[in-house]
Amino acid sequence: EVQLVQSGAEVKKPGESLKISCKGSGYSFTNYWIGWVRQMPGKGLEWMGIIYPSDSDTKYSSSFQGLVTMSADKSISTAYLQWSSLKASDTAMYYCARSVGYCSDGVCSIFNFWGQGTLVTVSS
Amino acid sequence: EIVMTQSPATLSVSPGERATLSCRASQSVSSNLAWYQQRPGQAPRLLIYGTSTRATGIPARFSGSGSGTEFTLTISSLQSEDFAVYYCQQYNNWPPASFGQGTKLEIK
Numbered sequence: 190e191v192q193l194v195q196s197g198a199e200v201k202k203p204g205e206s207l208k209i210s211c212k213g214s215g216y217s218f219t220n221y222w223i224g225w226v227r228q229m230p231g232k233g234l235e236w237m238g239i240i241y242p243s244d245s246d247t248k249y250s251s252s253f254q255g256l257v258t259m260s261a262d263k264s265i266s267t268a269y270l271q272w273s274s275l276k277a278s279d280t281a282m283y284y285c286a287r288s289v290g291y292c293s294d295g296v297c298s299i300f301n302f303w304g305q306g307t308l309v310t311v312s313s
Numbered sequence: 314e315i316v317m318t319q320s321p322a323t324l325s326v327s328p329g330e331r332a333t334l335s336c337r338a339s340q341s342v343s344s345n346l347a348w349y350q351q352r353p354g355q356a357p358r359l360l361i362y363g364t365s366t367r368a369t370g371i372p373a374r375f376s377g378s379g380s381g382t383e384f385t386l387t388i389s390s391l392q393s394e395d396f397a398v399y400y401c402q403q404y405n406n407w408p409p410a411s412f413g414q415g416t417k418l419e420i421k
Contacts, residue, residue, distance in 0.1 A: 234402075236409040238409075251314070289368075298404045298407050299362055299404050304356065
């Protein structure tokens with residue numbers, strides 16, 4: 190069974206750093222892209238970017254480029270999303286998700302398995 | 314960046330009836346269009362990709378159609394568990410593989 194298990198909720202202050210995680214199991218972690226999706230309170234889904242754990246190739250949305258960093262440790266089947274300096278506007282639920290397939294098939298940026306979400310709250 | 318616009322924002326339909334949700338792209342996305350369902354407090358679930366291919370385990374009452382810039386998700390006979398928010402997503406021209414703003418399907 191494919192599973193993505195995300196780290197727990199975080200409460201941080203503006204200016205603090207944060208790294209949240211997403212551990213995959215039940216499939217070959219290096220063979221599928223992992224994506225990150227933001228959902229601000231009461232709002233819709235925003236595609237942040239994807240990472241290929243095999244070689245850490247990343248593709249960011251321009252809206253998030255430079256604001257977050259995606260990484261992966263294939264030895265422990267875990268992907269990460271990190272911030273160096275949080276803002277109140279980063280308050281949101283963050284989902285990791287596994288791609289349907291490969292970019293060569295055109296389906297690496299859509300997702301058929303999702304983590305449970307990590308709620309990040311940034312408040313002074 | 315391709316902008317995806319969904320309509321209506323909210324759709325009220327009775328159980329057992331048909332629901333038709335629309336999604337429009339600001340430029341052609343060919344057939345590279347997916348639909349997701351999100352129930353309250355849950356992660357999204359992939360329903361359809363490639364405009365009309367149902368994802369694994371998705372009931373046949375869900376169907377997708379369209380091409381280019383105009384797409385439709387149809388739910389043929391609404392069940393109680395279908396009342397949720399639905400998002401379309403284009404993946405023809407990315408990053409970003411942008412989502413629509415969502416349609417809330419509520420019980421009439």
